[in-house]
Amino acid sequence: MMLTVAQALAQSGLVPVDAQVLLAYVVGNTRAWLTAHADESLTPNEAARFFSLARRRRDGEPIAYLTGVREFWGLSLLVTQNVMIPxxxxxxxxxxxxxxxxxxxxxxxxxxxxxxxxxxxxxxxxxxxxxxxxxxxxxxxxxxxxxxxxxxxxxxxxxxxxxxxxxxxxxxxxxxxxxxxxxPPYIAAGDRHLGEGDLRFEPMASLTPGGDGLSA
Ligand SMILES: C[S@@+](CC[C@H](N)C(=O)[O-])C[C@H]1O[C@@H](n2cnc3c(N)ncnc32)[C@H](O)[C@@H]1O
The missing domain is CATH 3.40.50.150 (Vaccinia Virus protein VP39)
Known part of the structure; x- marks a missing residue:
């Protein structure tokens, strides 16, 4: 059965803004477009890609790594897991x-x-x-x-x-x-935050220089 935009968003298990950003990325359109096309059907490929990304997001992966971009100072920057998210x-x-x-x-x-x-x-x-x-x-x-x-x-x-x-x-x-x-990286090596949230997915060398975090 084909899912509509509204149904996919509702079934994602994500907070609305995350679901919208990921679905907009998958369909190559804006969040405003999703709102205006809530009854539009997704292709099976779009639905599969969306639910795969939604699962990764539920597992904690940062949105910027899932979409590959992050805005900084009004610039759209490519980001991969090799760089810290600005x-x-x-x-x-x-x-x-x-x-x-x-x-x-x-x-x-x-x-x-x-x-x-x-x-x-x-x-x-x-x-x-x-x-x-x-x-x-x-x-x-x-x-x-x-x-x-x-x-x-x-x-x-x-x-x-x-x-x-x-x-x-x-x-x-x-x-x-x-x-x-x-x-520079400035978090102490033993800081528990390194094992939490987005930081778990970012390059360790971008977060901590080791030791007490002050050597850089
Ligand atoms: C906190 S991130 C900042 C990245 C970017 N400037 C920003 O603000 O989004 C620190 C950066 O320092 C780099 N870095 C870590 N050790 C370094 C070293 N010994 N020499 C040069 N760069 C280093 C990391 O690879 C990482 O890109």
Missing amino acids: RPETETLVERALARLAPDRASHVLDLGTGSGAIALALARERPPVQIVATDVSEAALRVADANARRLGLYNVRFTRADWYDGMELSPERPAFDVIVSN
């Missing part, structure tokens, strides 16, 4: 950095531990003349960040692998940066 509160860091970057100056910025590229790409969008170097120890994270830069058409960020400052190539003509930003 947090809304990190936008405060972007605001603080922007306050130190004149809109018309070709300043130089360093983003240490860039993950999905969230901070670097937000700064690149807001300050086109700025040249940004964004580093991460994870090659897999750098691939996601680079894909985000290309998808957003932001070419004033150079992504490079480095272990904090080790491995960074500083040009002799330009050895310093005007602004250095970082949202």
Whole structure:
């Protein structure tokens, strides 16, 4: 039997907003479309994909990993399980950095531990003349960040692998940066929160540097 949009949402076992986001993702439309088409039938393939995602969500997987995107600073960023999901509160860091970057100056910025590229790409969008170097120890994270830069058409960020400052190539003509930003891992290794909620699915190296959490 074909299920309608309303029936699938009701049978998902999820809170309404999660169910709507996942079904909108599956049918390639908006949540508003779902509301206006509550009686529309889903194809068997759409229903199967939706209930598979709903099960993973019930098991705790973050919505952003299920849909592969997360909005940050108005930018739609690709996210995979190789990067931490950008947090809304990190936008405060972007605001603080922007306050130190004149809109018309070709300043130089360093983003240490860039993950999905969230901070670097937000700064690149807001300050086109700025040249940004964004580093991460994870090659897999750098691939996601680079894909985000290309998808957003932001070419004033150079992504490079480095272990904090080790491995960074500083040009002799330009050895310093005007602004250095970082949202480093800072949770203590034994913190119980690492085993709870979304954190269970995020890369451990993006959350804790080990020990008391302060070594990064
Ligand atoms: C808390 S996440 C922040 C990601 C991103 N900047 C954001 O705010 O969404 C910390 C990032 O630091 C990176 N990282 C961890 N250890 C590192 C190291 N030794 N050198 C460089 N980056 C490191 C992780 O791979 C991760 O991407």
